[in-house]
Amino acid sequence: MTAAVVTKAPVVAAPAKRARNPYVQGLLTPRGITGLIVVGLVVLLGLAAPLLTSYAPTFQTSNALLQPSGEHPLGTDEIGRDLWSRVLFGIRTDLIVVVSAVPLGALAGCLLALVSVASRWADVLVQRLFDVVLAFPGLILGLTVTAVLGAGTSTVIVVIAVVEAPAFGRMLRGAILSHREREYALAARVGGAGPARLLVRHILPNAADPLVVQIAVSLSIAVIVEGAMSFIGIGVRPPEPSLGSIVSGSVMHLQDHPIYAIGPLVAISAFVLGLNLLAEALNKGVRR
Amino acid sequence: MTVTIDKPAEVRAAIPLLAAHDLRVVFDSARGPVHAVRGVDLDLAAGEMLGIVGESGSGKSTTALALARMLPPAGRITGGSVLLDGDTDLVAASEAALTGVRGRRIGMVFQDPMTSLNPLLTVRRQLDEALRAHGFGDRGARRARSIELLELVGIPGARLRGYPHQFSGGMRQRVMIALALANRPDVLIADEPTTALDPTVQAQILELLDTLRRELGTAVLLITHNMGVVAERCDRVAVMYGGRVVEQGPVAEVLSAPRHPYTAGLLRAVPRLDTPAGTRLAGIPGTPPDLALPVLGCAFANRCTAAVDRCRTEQPDLAPVTDTARTACWVPSTEASAHPLEPIVRRAPDPTSPVLEVSGVSKTFRSRGRPAVSALTDVDLVLYPGETLGVVGESGSGKSTLARAIVGIHKPDRGVIRVAGKGRLAREVQMVFQDPYASLNPRMTVGDIVADPLHAQHIGTPLERRARVLELLERVGLDPAVASRFPRDFSGGQRQRIGIARALAPAPSVLICDEAVSALDVSVQAQVVNLLAELQADLGLALLFIAHDLAVVRSISHRIVVLREGRVVETGPADDLVAHPQDPYTKALLAAVPSPVPAAMRAAEAA
Numbered sequence: 039m040t041a042a043v044v045t046k047a048p049v050v051a052a053p054a055k056r057a058r059n060p061y062v063q064g065l066l067t068p069r070g071i072t073g074l075i076v077v078g079l080v081v082l083l084g085l086a087a088p089l090l091t092s093y094a095p096t097f098q099t100s101n102a103l104l105q106p107s108g109e110h111p112l113g114t115d116e117i118g119r120d121l122w123s124r125v126l127f128g129i130r131t132d133l134i135v136v137v138s139a140v141p142l143g144a145l146a147g148c149l150l151a152l153v154s155v156a157s158r159w160a161d162v163l164v165q166r167l168f169d170v171v172l173a174f175p176g177l178i179l180g181l182t183v184t185a186v187l188g189a190g191t192s193t194v195i196v197v198i199a200v201v202e203a204p205a206f207g208r209m210l211r212g213a214i215l216s217h218r219e220r221e222y223a224l225a226a227r228v229g230g231a232g233p234a235r236l237l238v239r240h241i242l243p244n245a246a247d248p249l250v251v252q253i254a255v256s257l258s259i260a261v262i263v264e265g266a267m268s269f270i271g272i273g274v275r276p277p278e279p280s281l282g283s284i285v286s287g288s289v290m291h292l293q294d295h296p297i298y299a300i301g302p303l304v305a306i307s308a309f310v311l312g313l314n315l316l317a318e319a320l321n322k323g324v325r326r
Numbered sequence: 327m328t329v330t331i332d333k334p335a336e337v338r339a340a341i342p343l344l345a346a347h348d349l350r351v352v353f354d355s356a357r358g359p360v361h362a363v364r365g366v367d368l369d370l371a372a373g374e375m376l377g378i379v380g381e382s383g384s385g386k387s388t389t390a391l392a393l394a395r396m397l398p399p400a401g402r403i404t405g406g407s408v409l410l411d412g413d414t415d416l417v418a419a420s421e422a423a424l425t426g427v428r429g430r431r432i433g434m435v436f437q438d439p440m441t442s443l444n445p446l447l448t449v450r451r452q453l454d455e456a457l458r459a460h461g462f463g464d465r466g467a468r469r470a471r472s473i474e475l476l477e478l479v480g481i482p483g484a485r486l487r488g489y490p491h492q493f494s495g496g497m498r499q500r501v502m503i504a505l506a507l508a509n510r511p512d513v514l515i516a517d518e519p520t521t522a523l524d525p526t527v528q529a530q531i532l533e534l535l536d537t538l539r540r541e542l543g544t545a546v547l548l549i550t551h552n553m554g555v556v557a558e559r560c561d562r563v564a565v566m567y568g569g570r571v572v573e574q575g576p577v578a579e580v581l582s583a584p585r586h587p588y589t590a591g592l593l594r595a596v597p598r599l600d601t602p603a604g605t606r607l608a609g610i611p612g613t614p615p616d617l618a619l620p621v622l623g624c625a626f627a628n629r630c631t632a633a634v635d636r637c638r639t640e641q642p643d644l645a646p647v648t649d650t651a652r653t654a655c656w657v658p659s660t661e662a663s664a665h666p667l668e669p670i671v672r673r674a675p676d677p678t679s680p681v682l683e684v685s686g687v688s689k690t691f692r693s694r695g696r697p698a699v700s701a702l703t704d705v706d707l708v709l710y711p712g713e714t715l716g717v718v719g720e721s722g723s724g725k726s727t728l729a730r731a732i733v734g735i736h737k738p739d740r741g742v743i744r745v746a747g748k749g750r751l752a753r754e755v756q757m758v759f760q761d762p763y764a765s766l767n768p769r770m771t772v773g774d775i776v777a778d779p780l781h782a783q784h785i786g787t788p789l790e791r792r793a794r795v796l797e798l799l800e801r802v803g804l805d806p807a808v809a810s811r812f813p814r815d816f817s818g819g820q821r822q823r824i825g826i827a828r829a830l831a832p833a834p835s836v837l838i839c840d841e842a843v844s845a846l847d848v849s850v851q852a853q854v855v856n857l858l859a860e861l862q863a864d865l866g867l868a869l870l871f872i873a874h875d876l877a878v879v880r881s882i883s884h885r886i887v888v889l890r891e892g893r894v895v896e897t898g899p900a901d902d903l904v905a906h907p908q909d910p911y912t913k914a915l916l917a918a919v920p921s922p923v924p925a926a927m928r929a930a931e932a933a
Contacts, residue, residue: 221765228733228757229779229828239778243769 061250064323065316073315080309084129093120095127096277103295112301115287124279125301131280132309135191136260139198140253146199147206148249152237154207155214168204176201176263177270184272194273198263202256209252213245247324254317258310265306281306341412342369343545344393344432344513349406349417351385351392360618362388364569365406367644370513375539375546377556377577379592380566381847382818383614386549389566390517393547394432395424430460433506433544437518439498443490449476449501450486456508475504479534496527503534507544514538517549524720524874525918532559532920551847553596554920557581565589568615568625571644575651581922585647585658587630595852596922597877599904607881609853613817624656632657675713675884679746681868682709682732682755682836687741689727689892701727702738703892709836714862714869716883716900718876718915724892725872729840732870733757745836753783756829760841762821766813772799773809776827783832798827802857819850826857830865837862838870843878855882876919880904888912 064070083090093099099118106113112121154164171179180197187193217223218241226240261281267273268282276283281302288299351363363385370376380386391397393408395416408416410431416424428434436442444452453472462468473483479500490498499519506514516535520528536559539546548560556563556577563580565573565588573586584590594608612629615621624630627637636656644652689702702724709715719725730736732743733755745754756779759765766775776795780786786794796806802823813821822842829837839858843851859882862869873879879886880900887897888909896909907913 221759221761222767224730224735225757225759225765225825225828226767226778226782227735228755229782230753230832231778231782235782240767240770244767 060247060323061320062323064319064321067319067322069315070319070323073312073319076308076312077316080129080305080312081133083126083305084133087123087126087130090126091120091123093123095119095124095279097123103291103298106297113295113297115284115298116291121284121298121301124284125281125305128279128281128284128302129305129309131191131274131278132261132264135194135264135274135280136198136257139195140202140256140260142195143199143202143256144206144249144253147203147208148210150203151207151210151214154211155218156233161211164207168207171200171204177266180263180267180272184267189272189275191274191278194264194267197267198260201263202260205252205256206249209248210245213248214241217241217245251317251321251324254313254320258313258317261306261309261313342409343372343411344547345369345409345412346389346393347407347409349389349392349408350404351388351397351401352404353388353401355400355618357618361621362401362569362617363392364617364621366566366569366571368393368564368571368574370545370547372512372545373539373543374562375536375548375560377560377563378547378549378566379551379553379556379563381551381592381614381849383568383617384566385569385617386551386566387517388569390434390515390547390549393515394428394434395419396428396434426460429456429506429511430509431511432513432515433509433511435499435502435506435514435516435519437521439495439502439522442502443498443505445490448487448489449493452501452505453486453508456505460509462509471508475508476501478507478538479504480530494527496523496530499523499527499531500534503531503538507538507542510542511544513545513547515547515549518551519548520555521551525876526720526914528555529918529920535559552920553581553593553848553922557922558920565592568621569617570625570654572626572655573651573653574644575648575653579648579651585651585653586626586655587632587657587659588626589653590659591629592849593922595848597852597855597875597881598921598923599877599880599916599919600921600923602901605881606859607852607855609851609856610849611853613819613850624654632659675710675868676866677710677713679710680708681711681746682707682870683742683744683746684708684728684732685742685744687728687731687738687743689724689731689736689738700892702731705741705889705892705894707887707894707897709868709870711835711868712862712866713885714859714871714883716879716886717870717872717889718874718879718886719889720874720915722891723889725874725889726840727892728889729757729838729870729872732836732838753785753832754834755836755838756832756834757838757840758822758825758829758842761845762818762825765825766821768813770812771809772804772811772813772816772824775813775824776809776831779828779831785832794831795827798830799824801830801861802827803853817850819846819854822846822854823857826854826861830861834867836868836870838872840872841874842871844873844875851878858882876904876915888915 065074097119099114099120101114102116102118104110104114110120110122112125115121115124150164154161179201183197183200184193187196223236223240226236231240264273264280265282265285268280269286271286274280274283284302285299291298346366346368349363349366353360353362366389378386378389388401392403403417406417410416410427416427450472453475454468457468457471462471472486476483476486481497481500493501520531523531532555535546538544550556560577562575563577564571565586567588573580573584573589580589581593584593591610595610597607610629615625623638623640624642627633630637634657642654642656644654646652647658684705684707687702687705690698690700692698705728707715717725717728727736731738773795776798777791780791780794795809799806799809804820804823813824816824843854846854855878858869861867871879871882883900885898886900886903888895888911890911896903896907896912903912904916907916
């Protein structure tokens with residue numbers, strides 16, 4: 039290109055502000071840090087379970103319903119198993135369940151969202167499917183699925199995935215539809231981008247923000263769903279410990295042996311609270 | 327009384343109705359305190375209309391809000407005084423005292439008539455509430471007063487029962503003004519009251535404000551970015567830059583003989599209808615100061631051509647330059663700066679074969695539960711290589727639908743759009759969008775954004791694309807090093823340059839600019855318009871320049887098409903169309919464009 043310089047001097051951008059990832063920015067707030075510490079502590083207890091106890095969670099000592107002692111920090115249950123050990127391994131079970139179920143649900147929901155933005159009639163089908171899932175209370179759905187698949191850890195995972203999928207699906211569908219009409223997306227179309235490039239290169243990176251927040255929300259819901267299913271006996275099967283099944287076992291002894299229930303309940307509450315704090319912090323960061 | 331007064335001698339003795347002295351406002355932001363207003367002196371006499379002009383970030387709106395102590399929570403007044411009647415200091419007043427002042431003594435009208443009325447309440451309820459808040463009479467009296475107020479602002483009293491959504495934008499702004507006037511305030515602060523409105527409606531609202539001032543004696547503080555509005559309606563003007571008033575005085579004096587280089591620059595940047603077509607707009611190079619950083623000396627110094635060393639170290643205060651005008655400049659120009667009109671480089675279009683042909687295009691939008699909207703009806707136009715075709719029209723005229731139909735975003739119901747040339751539409755026709763903040767993907771670097779059409783269309787090797795991006799960035803006046811930055815680091819004008827570079831990437835033969843400069847401040851708008859004109863002259867682009875501002879369109883176009891409600895009402899060479907409009911609608915549009923030359927001065931010139 040020849041002569042005719044456009045402006046006198048090239049315009050230089052303002053000094054770059056420290057460009058920080060919005061998630062990181064959200065997490066580095068008092069709320070985010072508290073959430074990280076609480077969740078981190080619970081996860082650490084679960085991961086390090088074998089190192090923190092000398093009893094296997096299913097090992098039966100001869101002493102049932104012991105009060106807390108140096109030997110058994112949370113006492114023992116009705117058939118003499120060490121509760122400290124059961125709570126730690128229960129956290130472990132919960133971790134396995136929620137960490138496999140939530141991404142599964144997210145994946146299913148997102149794939150369905152992509153199908154539904156691609157075609158109009160698929161959209162109608164997918165949305166009605168989501169309506170059906172959402173119309174069932176979680177536990178009823180859990181019972182139905184258990185009736186088909188039988189009780190067990192994998193059933194809990196399937197139920198959580200099914201319950202969580204619509205939230206991800208609707209959220210991603212809405213975000214794609216709104217981002218598709220923004221000027222930058224129109225600009226990409228004018229520039230010659232086909233539907234695939236438009237979606238992958240332009241829309242998804244911008245539409246994904248709320249999903250990250252939803253993952254944190256869904257994890258906390260998943261902990262509660264697992265607890266509820268195991269509590270009514272259609273979840274993780276004994277003798278394998280899970281937080282829900284320990285609470286279930288403690289109900290008979292709430293009067294005479296309250297310490298039995300406290301361990302698993304504290305773990306569930308801390309886990310859910312921490313995840314909600316993380317979700318809120320991420321949300322703040324994303325919105326800025 | 328320490329308030330400085332600079333009014334004609336006969337009122338000098340009088341105490342100003344509202345006087346701000348050394349007003350300072352700081353906003354808390356993630357980047358630290360932003361000194362949005364840095365010592366503003368203003369005074370407003372009864373029955374006077376004072377204009378505050380300035381570009382975005384100049385602190386004019388913040389000043390307006392601070393006067394009524396209505397700053398958002400992040401902002402606070404850190405110094406100075408605002409005296410009402412010369413004795414009540416609003417800065418020190420209690421919240422209870424302020425409640426009595428707002429509405430009763432000071433009324434406010436905001437920019438967006440769409441959001442400043444409560445959509446759930448009828449106009450009657452809203453007026454009634456405003457009256458009741460200040461204990462106005464009983465129900466019957468308030469109702470009578472409400473009808474009177476509506477009629478005062480030119481709305482039939484029968485529409486009292488209407489909800490805001492039943493009113494048009496201009497009508498809502500009238501309702502806002504009626505609300506602000508409900509308790510007969512002495513001062514009306516109007517913050518960009520006509521910016522969201524079409525030019526013909528803008529003229530009506532300004533006329534209304536003027537009438538009210540004359541008939542009710544209400545003093546009006548009119549905040550605007552539009553020099554023309556100030557020239558036509560205000561008695562005095564205060565020009566703000568970087569959080570300070572840089573020049574203040576009678577409109578005729580300030581606008582015809584600006585003393586501050588910024589005022590002079592701003593006036594040169596405004597496109598006008600009374601200069602020869604093809605006159606180059608003079609943009610002010612550079613960008614406004616970042617008020618989160620300390621400002622040393624005069625805030626304008628680094629964009630000022632007259633700046634001397636002292637400008638960079640010592641802050642000038644407002645000082646009298648004549649009996650009536652004051653300016654804050656160490657080197658004020660002493661006489662009316664006659665600035666030479668410089669023609670833009672234009673080249674004659676090549677009228678042999680059109681590069682773009684639109685014939686008989688119609689488009690109707692249908693959505694469930696709403697009447698169908700005919701956005702375009704039977705539109706014809708041709709565009710020749712090297713030609714700039716301006717398209718003007720108010721909102722709802724179908725301008726954007728036309729642009730989107732041409733680039734293939736909307737499929738027309740009827741008609742044909744033909745683009746001459748080699749092949750794919752996306753290679754031949756590119757577009758620059760309106761919103762510099764929404765039209766760049768925030769997750770991509772500038773380099774990736776500019777290269778995107780090349781990637782999408784598989785043009786060139788990675789190395790060639792890289793070279794092309796650097797060349798384009800330089801071409802639009804950006805440092806090629808910015809390719810690795812993200813859009814958030816750039817100002818509106820710079821982002822628009824990035825958008826232009828992206829549009830130029832596949833070397834199109836037609837460039838469509840859909841309101842591409844409307845969102846920019848005039849000094850930046852002028853830079854971008856000049857850039858477009860130069861690119862066209864150099865590259866032989868055909869330019870379809872769509873805007874609602876007739877003056878901007880005329881400054882760059884060879885021919886102009888006027889759209890109204892989806893139909894072409896008039897088309898012709900730019901100068902002819904402006905000088906001898908045929909269609910009554912074109913005439914109305916032309917009449918509505920306020921000229922930055924004060925009426926008094928024009929009369930003097932004509933004599």
